[in-house]
Amino acid sequence: MRILLVEDDKDVAGFVVKGLREAGHTVEHADNGRDGLFLAASENFDAIILDRMLPGGIDGLRLLETLRAQDNATPVLFLSALTQVDDRVKGLKAGGDDYLTKPFAFAELLARVEALARRGKGEGPSTRLVVGDLEMDLLSRGVKRAGQKIDLQPREFRLLEFLMRHAGQVVTRTMLLEGVWDYHFDPQTNVIDVHVSRLRQKIDKPFPTPLLHTVRNAGYMLRVEEP
Amino acid sequence: MAEPAYPIRPADIESGIDAGLQRVAAAIANEAPQKPRRAFLRSASIRFALLYGLVFGVSTILLAGSVRYSTLGILSRQTESAIRNDGASLLHSYQSGGIPELILSLGNRIHENPDDSAIYLLVDPLGNRIVGNMSSWPAGVTEDNIFYKIPIKHFTRRSTAEMRAYGLPNGDQLLIGRDIKMQEGLQIILRDAMFWALGAMIGLGVIGAVVIRSVFNRSLADIAATTKAIARGDLSQRVRRDMSGDEFDIMAETINDMLDRIARLMDGVRQVSNAIAHDLRTPITRARTRLEFAASHAASADELRAAVERATGELDGVVRVFEALLRISEIEAGARRSAFGPVDLNPVLTDLAEFYEPMADTRGIKLDTSWPTEVKVIGDRDMLQQAIANLLDNAIKFAPEHSTVRLAARLDNEVIEVHVADNGPGIPQKDRTRATERFYRAEAARNTPGTGLGLALVAAIAQLHQGRLRLDDNRPGLRAVIVLPRNLTKMQGPIRNPLRLTAAPESTLAGPGS
Numbered sequence: 236m237r238i239l240l241v242e243d244d245k246d247v248a249g250f251v252v253k254g255l256r257e258a259g260h261t262v263e264h265a266d267n268g269r270d271g272l273f274l275a276a277s278e279n280f281d282a283i284i285l286d287r288m289l290p291g292g293i294d295g296l297r298l299l300e301t302l303r304a305q306d307n308a309t310p311v312l313f314l315s316a317l318t319q320v321d322d323r324v325k326g327l328k329a330g331g332d333d334y335l336t337k338p339f340a341f342a343e344l345l346a347r348v349e350a351l352a353r354r355g356k357g358e359g360p361s362t363r364l365v366v367g368d369l370e371m372d373l374l375s376r377g378v379k380r381a382g383q384k385i386d387l388q389p390r391e392f393r394l395l396e397f398l399m400r401h402a403g404q405v406v407t408r409t410m411l412l413e414g415v416w417d418y419h420f421d422p423q424t425n426v427i428d429v430h431v432s433r434l435r436q437k438i439d440k441p442f443p444t445p446l447l448h449t450v451r452n453a454g455y456m457l458r459v460e461e462p
Numbered sequence: 463m464a465e466p467a468y469p470i471r472p473a474d475i476e477s478g479i480d481a482g483l484q485r486v487a488a489a490i491a492n493e494a495p496q497k498p499r500r501a502f503l504r505s506a507s508i509r510f511a512l513l514y515g516l517v518f519g520v521s522t523i524l525l526a527g528s529v530r531y532s533t534l535g536i537l538s539r540q541t542e543s544a545i546r547n548d549g550a551s552l553l554h555s556y557q558s559g560g561i562p563e564l565i566l567s568l569g570n571r572i573h574e575n576p577d578d579s580a581i582y583l584l585v586d587p588l589g590n591r592i593v594g595n596m597s598s599w600p601a602g603v604t605e606d607n608i609f610y611k612i613p614i615k616h617f618t619r620r621s622t623a624e625m626r627a628y629g630l631p632n633g634d635q636l637l638i639g640r641d642i643k644m645q646e647g648l649q650i651i652l653r654d655a656m657f658w659a660l661g662a663m664i665g666l667g668v669i670g671a672v673v674i675r676s677v678f679n680r681s682l683a684d685i686a687a688t689t690k691a692i693a694r695g696d697l698s699q700r701v702r703r704d705m706s707g708d709e710f711d712i713m714a715e716t717i718n719d720m721l722d723r724i725a726r727l728m729d730g731v732r733q734v735s736n737a738i739a740h741d742l743r744t745p746i747t748r749a750r751t752r753l754e755f756a757a758s759h760a761a762s763a764d765e766l767r768a769a770v771e772r773a774t775g776e777l778d779g780v781v782r783v784f785e786a787l788l789r790i791s792e793i794e795a796g797a798r799r800s801a802f803g804p805v806d807l808n809p810v811l812t813d814l815a816e817f818y819e820p821m822a823d824t825r826g827i828k829l830d831t832s833w834p835t836e837v838k839v840i841g842d843r844d845m846l847q848q849a850i851a852n853l854l855d856n857a858i859k860f861a862p863e864h865s866t867v868r869l870a871a872r873l874d875n876e877v878i879e880v881h882v883a884d885n886g887p888g889i890p891q892k893d894r895t896r897a898t899e900r901f902y903r904a905e906a907a908r909n910t911p912g913t914g915l916g917l918a919l920v921a922a923i924a925q926l927h928q929g930r931l932r933l934d935d936n937r938p939g940l941r942a943v944i945v946l947p948r949n950l951t952k953m954q955g956p957i958r959n960p961l962r963l964t965a966a967p968e969s970t971l972a973g974p975g976s
Contacts, residue, residue, distance in 0.1 A: 319788075319792055320792070320801070320844075336785075338777075338781055340774075340778070390816055390817075416813070416817060418817075418847060418848075418851070419844050420844070420847065420848040420851060421782060421785070422817075422851060422855060423782075423852075423855055423916070424821060424855055424858070424859065425821075426817060426818060426820075426821045426855075429820045429821045429823075429824055430817075430820055433820050452771065452774075
């Protein structure tokens with residue numbers, strides 16, 4: 236995927252560029268708002284990672300507002316040391332699609348950017364999700380694996396749905412917390428892990444090959460194991 | 463990163479307070495006058511005395527002026543009306559009996575004139591005196607029927623008189639007047655009295671200024687000395703009070719209260735910064751040592767990686783503490799009231815119970831829940847969620863295995879209470895007021911993971927909602943109760959009160975399950 240990074244801190248930018256390239260993405264980097272806006276407006280990107288405060292007269296918010304005013308709908312992830320809730324709300328109101336505060340774990344950034352970029356593609360509304368032999372019918376709210384019906388609690392269903400929609404991508408605990416429960420705080424205990432392990436009991440335990448994998452230091456991923 | 467998103471350092475606060483106090487001290491003590499002449503006027507007591515003198519003087523002058531004006535006015539009007547009456551009756555005499563009758567009347571009047579104050583003069587058209595008690599026609603009186611106030615020579619003595627001339631049909635002229643020397647004397651007496659009063663007033667004003675100045679100085683000197691000492695950094699100084707209850711005493715009390723509060727705040731800041739220093743320094747030290755050790759001792763890439771990962775985890779912990787601290791100060795500043803709206807706690811509680819149930823289940827803990835079908839509050843859903851989640855998190859963490867954690871809500875006419883009760887070690891009575899301070903860790907919790915900020919955050923959130931966090935004894939264990947008012951009063955501006963925890967020994971409402 237083609238990703239634009241607008242970030243003025245050389246070290247942070249360096250790590251992010253390197254990490255994204257290692258993950259197989261093409262990355263353009265601008266270290267000020269003016270260049271960032273020029274790149275964002277003149278080239279096509281799958282996602283933009285945007286620092287809130289930038290040198291060069293145009294800060295992240297202005298850049299994004301200008302971009303949105305030109306009907307450019309490229310998904311944007313804000314990266315910012317402004318952690319106040321109002322700052323977050325401002326960022327999202329200006330047209331940002333996601334917001335990550337510094338300091339961040341690279342795995343979190345990668346997972347979120349990939350999720351954003353893929354969402355931008357949008358396959359349209361579907362009524363059926365399939366990952367390997369796991370099937371989910373969104374209309375009848377039924378789940379089957381290898382033809383065998385699996386009973387899920389409503390919240391387990393939503394958790395699985397989220398994982399299946401992001402199949403093949405790393406999904407972090409925070410993403411689950413926000414996406415499935417709509418919670419925006421940090422539960423200090425491993426509540427999410429307990430939920431995932433419960434789900435795993437139902438969809439993986441009775442079957443020979445696991446689908447729900449733990450990604451070390453990052454989160455979870457639902458995918459078909461390569462043989 | 464170009465973003466300065468760090469909290470205010472305690473040193474900033476301290477220097478800010480110092481600067482403020484210095485200004486106060488300078489203002490009170492009138493410090494460092496640039497020019498001595500201006501310094502005299504800059505003294506509040508002198509200014510006060512001058513102002514007092516000015517107001518007093520102006521009112522005295524006004525009073526004396528009005529007395530003088532009205533007294534002299536009445537006398538002058540009386541004189542005029544006497545002249546007018548005299549004139550009317552003399553003209554009447556003239557009309558009834560001609561000149562002889564008039565001369566007779568004039569003769570009578572001059573004869574009966576007891577104090578010689580009435581003046582009459584009848585002259586022929588050539589100006590020769592026919593009859594009268596004045597030697598000649600005064601030069602100043604030129605027209606008829608107008609009152610003149612002029613100096614006259616009244617035979618031998620000089621005087622001032624008010625006079626009016628009447629022309630008679632035969633060409634003779636009649637002058638009627640009154641000697642007003644007495645009025646003039648009264649005028650002079652009143653003027654002199656005014657000057658004397660003014661002089662006395664200036665004298666008294668100067669004495670008053672000196673007295674006021676010394677009273678001011680006596681009362682303010684102590685305040686100035688105290689504030690100066692505090693500006694120098696000695697926060698233990700207090701203004702001496704005379705307990706008289708007068709304005710200065712009240713001001714001294716107010717200043718002392720302010721100083722107490724500043725001292726408490728400074729203590730709080732110091733405590734928090736010590737706690738931050740400790741709670742952040744520890745994981746940072748650990749991470750640093752680990753990295754340093756790994757750099758020099760790691761035998762393999764795997765070992766190195768493991769060390770780096772653990773250090774990263776420790777830094778994440780630091781970030782978490784940081785974020786919790788920022789969140790608390792953000793909430794304490796009241797910045798998040800903008801997100802307030804009606805919230806039904808029923809689905810919030812249902813979701814949270816469902817969220818934590820599997821977690822409780824892993825420890826064999828039963829989550830016992832009960833709340834009314836509708837629990838409406840005005841507030842911020844996210845924050846209420848977080849507050850209740852923090853309490854549940856704690857309860858499940860500290861409850862013994864295979865016990866019950868109770869999550870309940872109840873409401874009466876005035877308040878809504880959300881109870882989270884466990885049978886864990888609880889918090890000893892003596893520690894309960896401290897339990898919502900930042901970084902408080904109960905003895906029993908020393909070795910469990912956590913930032914020590916959870917209850918502080920809950921208390922802050924409750925305060926933002928005009929409620930409070932109450933910690934009760936669950937016999938055994940802790941029952942944390944978020945008490946929220948059902949009707950929020952006016953909510954404007956940031957919270958000024960310090961976060962307070964009311965550690966009531968027992969709930970006013972009977973707790974659920976007890």
